[in-house]
Amino acid sequence: MKLKVNDQVVVIAGKDKGKKGKITKVFREAEKVVVEKVNMRVKHIKKSTNGPGERITFEAPIHASNVMVLDPKTNEKTRIGYKKLEDGKKIRIAKKSGESLDK
Secondary structure, three states: OOOOOOOEEEEOOOOOOOOEEEEEEEEOOOOEEEEOOOOEEEEEEOOOOOOOOEEEEEEOOEEHHHEEEEOOOOOOEEOEEEEEOOOOOEEEEEOOOOOEOOO
């Protein structure tokens, strides 16, 4: 998977289509990512002797195929490519502008 934590992405499919955010967590085996303030879910915690019941809101993972990286130069969605530098280092680039995605 070409996506990494702190990448700026836009959702391209699903109920949150068009929303933008930053990746906070990546699940490589499941090919899923967690994007901040996208795919919000509510979990109900049952009342117990230790404390009252409550509702917790959290961000659920979304499949990596439903997001695209934002080009840092044009701020539009783009695909990710790779480029080898002269020193042999391999970096990720935005296909539309050729701008580096790695900092």
